[in-house]
Every structure is written in structure tokens, then in C-alpha cells.
Amino acid sequence: MNSQFKILVVDDEIEYQEVYKMILEDEGYIVDTASSGKKALEKLEREYFNLVLADLIMEGMNGIDLLKEIKKKDGETEVIIVTGYGSIESAVEAIKQGAFSYFIKDHDPEELILEIKKVRDIFKLKFENKTLKEENKEKGYLIETNSLKFKEVLEVAAKAAKSDSSIFITGESGVGKEIIARYIHNLSLREGKFVPVNCQALSENLLESELFGHEKGSFTGAIEKRIGRFEEANGGTLFLDEIGEMPISIQIKLLRALDTKIIERIGSNRPIEVDLRFITATNKDMQESIKKGDFRQDLYFRINTIPIRIPPLRERREDLPMFIDFFLNKYEKETKKRILKVEDEVMNFLLSYDYPGNIRELRNIIERLIVLSDDGVIRKKYLPEYQKNSRYSSLTLKEYRELVEKDYIEKTLLEFELDKDLASDFLGISKRQLYNKISEYDINLVK
Known part of the structure; x- marks a missing residue:
């Protein structure tokens, strides 16, 4: 986590800058310095920092004035004020103005390190809470398998997870491409979050803003600054589902971001470095899309470093009993219904049907059967007519x-x-x- 946490040290005495920089870099943080409040604000305009460590007494703009400017422009960046013994009252005033805490010069540096860890833990907790909410929606899917084909998929995914190479997942709709993407992320060494984006669900303008973010006032309706999914996934994994539906104009910008690992928010020319694992998925025939001019060949080569094809459910029938049991239990709990019996005709259908909609269709059919069930019995009459x-x-x-x-x-x-x-x-x-x-x-x- 420390390697993704950025600190800006602001002090008009070079010696203190160098000491703090050395101490904090030894702790694994990314550290930059500025010699005045004005220079600090210039750096903050160009680059995002989690924390600013600012001396209270500086020529020109002092620490409290700098704090006020930071809070005015970006409420997410925290500030710790550094002060001497004779100015503790001013440091307390800084906390009232929104500073996270203060550190007294010449005290044990370990005290400062502990304060910074508190800030880091708060940032970590914020994105972990958000991650838990999103990942809870995905609970209820199975990764276990009795299918040799799917075991091969899992083996490739496990090997791919140990690298940072781009992964391209293909397969029919409903086979569980996002499940495999999350599986890869969870097996990787990345400490950041898993950030999924469905490229088909958003218009061209919304997709660009969703991916790269925007500055306040950059277009009609941009009433505040927005962090894009690239920045949100920094240190983790960005998963772009249905990438075959991405407009050409955004494909060009995406290719540049992948090559340079630098993005720019809409309405800004400030470069932002990102470090993330990139996974894409589609159910389209990409070669056909390239022939039609709907997808750039150079981007296809860039995202297709490690291809993974997920077989449809009809090619892994060995897993059907396990999936059926799982979804029966899942929707029993969700609907608060107790299922005592499944008629033979129903079970025969569930085990023999080809499921063109794959796992998603199986899930929907079982949910429907349980919702419509009477007296704890799933009956044939509630099966789909086909x-x-x-x-x-x-x-x-x-x-x-x-x-x-x-x-x-x-x-x-x-x-x-x-x-x-x-x-x-x-x-x-x-x-x-x-x-x-x-x-x-x-x-x-x-x-």
C-alpha cells in the first residue's frame, strides 16, 4: 500500500526537505518536495498527492494558508502541519481548519511515521469499503470445476496472474468472463482494487469520462471534478468488459494510455501516471470487427498478450450438478423459501438443456423456478415453454x-x-x- 501512497513535503529549508524525504522513502512512500506554498500548489495542480506535510512557518504563504488553499481545491488530500514548540497554538488552529494532525519538529520521527500510517489506513479503508460493496454483488459465483476444459482455463489464469501482462478473455455471453477477471486479480500480488467497466453500457462521451475522469467545468454537466476508473484502479486491476463495443475515438486514447501508462482527465493537460493490470473481455469476433474497421488492429495486438477462452456451459456439463445445487441454495436463501423437492422432469431438463445464455441463463431459470414454486416443490409446469x-x-x-x-x-x-x-x-x-x-x-x- 505504501508504494501507492504519495506525499508532498513542503518546507522552505532544504535540509528539512531532504531529511523528511529520506525517512519517508525508507518507509516505502512516494515522496516529492516543494520549497514554498506557491510551488506546492503548482505541483498539486499537476499531480495528485494523498498527503501534504507542510511546515507551519514559511516565507510568503505559511502552512495554514496553504492548508486552506488545498482544502478549497481538493478535499481528498490530507495535510499534516509541522511546527516548533512555540507555535503549537497555531498548529491546533490548523486542525480546526481541516488539518489531519500536527508534528512537532525535533520530536522522534517515529511519531510522524505513525501519524502518516493513520492517514494511509484511512485511505485504504475508504477504497476497501467501496470494494466490498461492489464485490458483494458478485458473490454467489463458483470457480470450482470438474471440467478438464475449465481446469485448463484456471491454470492459464493462475499463471497469468503472476505477471502484469495484458489479458484478453473471450467467450459467449453469460459464461463468467468477469468471474475469471476477478479470479486473476485475487491471485495477483496487486494490493489495489478490481475496477470493472462495461464499455457497451455507456455512450461515447460518458465512457470517456468514466475511464479517464474529468475536471470541473470541462463540459456541460461537469459540476465537480471526477476521478476516472484508470485512477481508481491505480495499483490494482482495470477490467474492460465488452471492449469490442468501444468507439474508435476512445480506442486511440486507450492505446496511448496503455503504451505510456499516463492519462489525462477531460478538460486537463496534466499527465497522471497510473500503474495497473489491464484485463479486457468480449463475446464478439474481433477479427471480423477489425476487418470492418470497427476495432483497431494495433490495440487488439496490445490487449491480446495472454488470450483466455472460456468454454460455454454446454461444453462443461460435468459442472451442471454443482451449479444447479449452488443456485438452488442461493435463491432459497434470497427468497426465504425452503425447497423440499425438485420434480424429476425439472431436473432432467436442467441437466440436459444447452443453455445458450450459459451460467446467466441457468441462474435466471433457477431463480424463476424457486420464485414460482409452491409448498416447497419445484414443478415442471414452471419450466420455460421451449x-x-x-x-x-x-x-x-x-x-x-x-x-x-x-x-x-x-x-x-x-x-x-x-x-x-x-x-x-x-x-x-x-x-x-x-x-x-x-x-x-x-x-x-x-x-
Whole structure:
């Protein structure tokens, strides 16, 4: 954590700058210095620091004036005031103005180190709390497997986790690409957080702001400064799902960021260094996208250092009993229903169905069966209608999957009275993806 924590030492005496810099760098912190309040503010405009260690008495702008300017411009940066014995009252005043604490010159440097650790721990706690909230949503997915194909995927993922190489995950919708991305992050040595971004769910302008951040007033609606996902993932992993949907204009900016490890917020030309692991995923045919000019070939080569293909659920049927049991238990708890029996026809269907929507579809089917169950029994009558339909027997696999997907989308839309927000949430896809499917399958339903 120390290696990602940046401190700016501000003192008009070079000797003190050098002493503090030496002590704090020995503790593993990233340290820079400034000889005046004015120079410190200039550096803070160009670069983000977690903590400013400022001398109270300096020529020109003193420590308290510097503190006020920092708090006015950026409430996230903490300040510790350094003072002599005769100015403790002023140091106490600084705390009232928003300083984290103060340190008395000539005291044991260990006291200063302990104060800085408190600041560091607060920053760590803030992003860990946010991470826990996000990762709790992802709990309930399984990584264990009885499938040789999936075991090979996990072996490659485990080896890849030990490096910082870019990883490109491919596979059909619903196979669990984000699960594998998180698995890689958790096995890595990176102490930062896992930050996922769905490139298809956001418009071009919103996606650029989401990734790179923006300065206050940089565009209409930018009422405050925003830290982008690149900065948020600093020290950790940035996962870009559905990267095949990323607009060309952002692909160019992304390629530059990957090559230089430097980004700029929208509305700023201040370079910001980032250190992160980069994982991308898609269910698209990227070679076809490159041929059509929808995706840059140079970016494809840059992100495709270690390719990982996740097999669809129909290619790992050995795992179906385990997944079925897991989701039954999961939704029993969530719906507060006790399931005593699953009819044989239901279990036969769950074990033999091809699941064109993969794990996501299996999860949705089981959730539906439990919600509709009566008296603790999951009955055949609540199975999706297509499981009994003989019209699939003469179709190719592609035709079969498309027909099943169309039926499932139509039934979901009807269940939610054509409310596309609720339907897309239930299906586990974005609203934009749902509209694309409605258009692709010529779905025309009326209330």
C-alpha cells in the first residue's frame, strides 16, 4: 500500500526537505518536495498527492494558508502541519481548519511515521469499503470445476496472474468472463482494487469520462471534478468488459494510455501516471470487427498478450450438478423459501438443456423456478415453454440458440409488461443490448 501512497513535503529549508524525504522513502512512500506554498500548489495542480506535510512557518504563504488553499481545491488530500514548540497554538488552529494532525519538529520521527500510517489506513479503508460493496454483488459465483476444459482455463489464469501482462478473455455471453477477471486479480500480488467497466453500457462521451475522469467545468454537466476508473484502479486491476463495443475515438486514447501508462482527465493537460493490470473481455469476433474497421488492429495486438477462452456451459456439463445445487441454495436463501423437492422432469431438463445464455441463463431459470414454486416443490409446469417444443429438432445449433434466445426474451418482456429496464436487469444485459436483440430478432410485442 505504501508504494501507492504519495506525499508532498513542503518546507522552505532544504535540509528539512531532504531529511523528511529520506525517512519517508525508507518507509516505502512516494515522496516529492516543494520549497514554498506557491510551488506546492503548482505541483498539486499537476499531480495528485494523498498527503501534504507542510511546515507551519514559511516565507510568503505559511502552512495554514496553504492548508486552506488545498482544502478549497481538493478535499481528498490530507495535510499534516509541522511546527516548533512555540507555535503549537497555531498548529491546533490548523486542525480546526481541516488539518489531519500536527508534528512537532525535533520530536522522534517515529511519531510522524505513525501519524502518516493513520492517514494511509484511512485511505485504504475508504477504497476497501467501496470494494466490498461492489464485490458483494458478485458473490454467489463458483470457480470450482470438474471440467478438464475449465481446469485448463484456471491454470492459464493462475499463471497469468503472476505477471502484469495484458489479458484478453473471450467467450459467449453469460459464461463468467468477469468471474475469471476477478479470479486473476485475487491471485495477483496487486494490493489495489478490481475496477470493472462495461464499455457497451455507456455512450461515447460518458465512457470517456468514466475511464479517464474529468475536471470541473470541462463540459456541460461537469459540476465537480471526477476521478476516472484508470485512477481508481491505480495499483490494482482495470477490467474492460465488452471492449469490442468501444468507439474508435476512445480506442486511440486507450492505446496511448496503455503504451505510456499516463492519462489525462477531460478538460486537463496534466499527465497522471497510473500503474495497473489491464484485463479486457468480449463475446464478439474481433477479427471480423477489425476487418470492418470497427476495432483497431494495433490495440487488439496490445490487449491480446495472454488470450483466455472460456468454454460455454454446454461444453462443461460435468459442472451442471454443482451449479444447479449452488443456485438452488442461493435463491432459497434470497427468497426465504425452503425447497423440499425438485420434480424429476425439472431436473432432467436442467441437466440436459444447452443453455445458450450459459451460467446467466441457468441462474435466471433457477431463480424463476424457486420464485414460482409452491409448498416447497419445484414443478415442471414452471419450466420455460421451449423445453417441450419439438420445433427445434430439425434446426442447426445456431438456429436453435437464436430461437431459444428470442423465446426467452419475448417471455421475459411479457412477464415484465414490456418494461425494458426491468427486463434487461432480469436478463443480465444492458438496456442497449436488449434493444439490439429486439431489433435483431424482430420482436414486436404490444401490451
